[in-house]
Amino acid sequence: xxxxxxxxxxxxxxxxxxxxxxxxxxxxxxxxxxxxxxxxxxxxxxxxxxxxxxxxxxxxxxxxxxxxxxxxxxxxxxxxxxxxxxxxxxxxxxxxxxxxxxxxxxxxxxxxxxxxxxxxxxxxxxxxxxxxxxxxxxxxxxxxxxxxxxxxxxxxxxxxxxxxxxxxxxxxxxxxxxxxxxxxxxxxxxxxxxxxxxxxxxxxxxxxxxxxxxxxxxxxxxxxxxxxxxxxxxxxxxxxxxxxxxxxxxxxxxxxxxxxxxxxxxxxxxxxxxxxxxxxxxxxxxxxxxxxxxxxxxxxxxxxxxxxxxxxxxxxxxxxxxxxxxxxxxxxxxxxxxxxxxxxxxx
Numbered sequence: 001x002x003x004x005x006x007x008x009x010x011x012x013x014x015x016x017x018x019x020x021x022x023x024x025x026x027x028x029x030x031x032x033x034x035x036x037x038x039x040x041x042x043x044x045x046x047x048x049x050x051x052x053x054x055x056x057x058x059x060x061x062x063x064x065x066x067x068x069x070x071x072x073x074x075x076x077x078x079x080x081x082x083x084x085x086x087x088x089x090x091x092x093x094x095x096x097x098x099x100x101x102x103x104x105x106x107x108x109x110x111x112x113x114x115x116x117x118x119x120x121x122x123x124x125x126x127x128x129x130x131x132x133x134x135x136x137x138x139x140x141x142x143x144x145x146x147x148x149x150x151x152x153x154x155x156x157x158x159x160x161x162x163x164x165x166x167x168x169x170x171x172x173x174x175x176x177x178x179x180x181x182x183x184x185x186x187x188x189x190x191x192x193x194x195x196x197x198x199x200x201x202x203x204x205x206x207x208x209x210x211x212x213x214x215x216x217x218x219x220x221x222x223x224x225x226x227x228x229x230x231x232x233x234x235x236x237x238x239x240x241x242x243x244x245x246x247x248x249x250x251x252x253x254x255x256x257x258x259x260x261x262x263x264x265x266x267x268x269x270x271x272x273x274x275x276x277x278x279x280x281x282x283x284x285x286x287x288x289x290x291x292x293x294x295x296x297x298x299x300x301x302x303x304x305x306x307x308x309x310x311x312x313x314x315x316x317x318x319x320x321x322x323x324x325x326x327x328x329x330x331x332x333x334x335x336x337x338x339x340x341x342x343x344x345x346x347x
Contacts, residue, residue, distance in 0.1 A: 008277040012269040019266040020044060026259055043254050044263040051267025059271045060294035060326070061142070062235055063278035069231050077232050078276060084236055091261045100127070113257035120257065129193055129309055130200035136305035137178055137204030138237065143299035144174040145212075156292035156329060178205065185306050197309060211237050288336050293329025297322035 006013075020041055027033075027040030066074050095109045104112075112120040146152070147161055150168040155161040167173045182201040186194050211234045254260060277283070283290065300321050304313055 008280075009270070009273045012266075012273045015269045016048070016266050019048070019262045022262050023259060026256070026262075030256070040256075040259060043259060044266070047254075047260060047263025048266035048270070051264045052270050058239060059274040059278060060291060061298060062239070062271075062275045063283070064291055064294075065231055065235055066275065066279045067282075073229065073232050074279070077235055078272060081232070081236060081239070081272075084239075091257070095257075117256055129189075130196050132305045132309045133182070133197045133200035134204035134207070136302045136309075137182065137201045138208050138302075139298050139305065140178050140181070140302035141174060141205065141208040143295050143302060144177060146295045148174050154288060154292075156289040156332060157296075161292075175205065181306065185309055188310055193309075207237060286337075287330055287333035289329040289333045290326065291329075293326040296329075297325040300325065 023041045023044035024037045027037035030036060030040070062077075066077065069077070095106050095113070099106050099109045109120070112123070144164075147164040148168045150165060152161070152165055155165075182198065186197050186201075189197055211230075304317075304321075307313060
């Protein structure tokens with residue numbers, strides 16, 4: 001069993017060792033003290049745990065999509081995708097947010113991150129409303145698109161999921177529900193903030209529709225190899241949406257961009273390893289309701305992102321709620337397997 005775990009997580013373990021080493025070096029470079037080295041290493045570990053707890057459902061959702069992808073595009077997602085996840089979302093994305101919010105160039109944003117981390121964190125926080133609106137809209141569409149599906153055959157919370165499936169015959173019902181929630185949330189915002197919130201929410205909706213359309217066109221096109229590209233793009237945007245709360249929440253622990261990139265990057269590697277293990281071991285097939293738990297977790301995360309437009313919700317609460325749904329779905333799956341075990345398999 002231990003050798004099997006090592007097979008999937010060996011690169012994550014290696015990145016952890018290198019990452020903690022870099023955290024220690026950063027601590028010495030910034031403080032020149034052993035206590036600073038220990039503090040930076042501790043924050044790096046906490047950030048990686050934060051990323052894993054917030055993104056475990058992301059691994060399950062990724063695995064659900066990856067199992068239908070071609071081997072070529074699956075490998076590309078697990079290689080190119082992790083580079084985009086670590087460098088794109090953990091480094092370039094925060095820099096881009098600051099560049100847009102402060103109307104400065106990326107070089108100046110890097111200078112701010114290195115020499116004026118408090119100002120950098122303030123600019124990131126100022127963009128939080130738009131990030132919450134975009135991410136909340138995109139993730140809620142992901143969750144509803146899973147449940148409002150006429151071809152969905154397995155139900156975990158049967159009364160609710162059966163009701164949602166019956167709504168699938170109503171064209172655009174998921175979009176209507178999301179827009180209704182967006183309008184309700186915007187009603188509690190100040191007039192000055194309402195426009196930014198609505199524009200970002202609509203952008204999230206357009207992004208979801210665009211990625212879904214791209215995937216549909218490519219997957220149905222004559223070029224079979226291109227079929228995986230639509231799924232690849234879908235997963236990249238999905239990963240970006242999952243990463244919003246982790247990146248923003250990281251500033252509650254430290255304002256050092258480089259420490260954030262290392263800590264969240266370590267966590268992203270473990271999410272990648274979990275994704276590979278779920279796909280290759282066919283865990284989603286073995287545990288009947290695990291996928292459902294992940295999408296309920298996605299829906300809750302989208303709601304949390306919307307509510308965070310009004311009040312702050314600690315990231316630990318978000319992580320615990322998501323983990324709770326996944327744990328409950330795992331227990332339900334184990335109970336189902338126990339009740340429906342084949343007599344021959346039990347002997």
